Amino acid sequence: MVYKIKIWIDGGCRGNGNINAIGAAAAISIDPYEKEEAWQFMPSNRLRPVTNQRAELLAVIIALQQAWAKCESLDDNPWLDVEIHTDSRFVIGCMTNWIEKWSRNGWTNSMGCPVVNQDLIKRTYELQMRLKEEGNVEYTWVPRGENVEADGLCNKLMDKHS
Known part of the structure; x- marks a missing residue:
């Protein structure tokens, strides 16, 4: 059995x-x-x-x-098929093109410098490698106009803390 999860994500920053x-x-x-579920997080000073x-x-x-939590909560241990949709080409590049190379190269980039944001x-x-043991994780780029709900959650949270 295959259990499919589609997730739309967004991150934003004011005063970058x-x-x-x-x-x-x-x-x-x-x-x-x-069934739709939404999760949001406000980066704190430690980040x-x-x-x-x-x-x-x-x-x-x-x-x-959240995909991992869902996997652990399922009784029949299905093959997990996770689709993550994002309007960030940076995320797509990190997760599909660069991350494996960085890991093999001791977390240095092509210029020999430490990878920025390597903690995250x-x-x-x-997390991705753990999920891949239970199934598949794919990243799909979507235009910003198709990522309205995740973008809206980010903006509401930033508005709340402005």
Whole structure:
């Protein structure tokens, strides 16, 4: 049996990289029975500096954690098919093109420098590899206009804390 989970994610930041920046990450999941769940997270001081890229990576972490929690809650141990939809080309590049190379190269980039945001990227890699033992994880780029709900959750949370 295959259990499909579709998740739309978004991360955002106001005042990108500044000391008073406000960021948020959100993920919205639709399970096979079309039930919708939403998760959101406000990056705290321990995640400084708050940047758009860090918020986007946090959205991936939220999605992968929730997919793993769903996997653990299922009784019949099905093959998991996780689809993560994002409007971030950065996330797509990290998770599909660069992450395996960085891991093999000791978390250095092609110029020999340490990978930026590797704390969050390592966490996404760990979660992704764990999920891949139970199924498949795919990332799909969507235009920003098709990611309205996840974007809306991020903006609401940032509005709340502005």
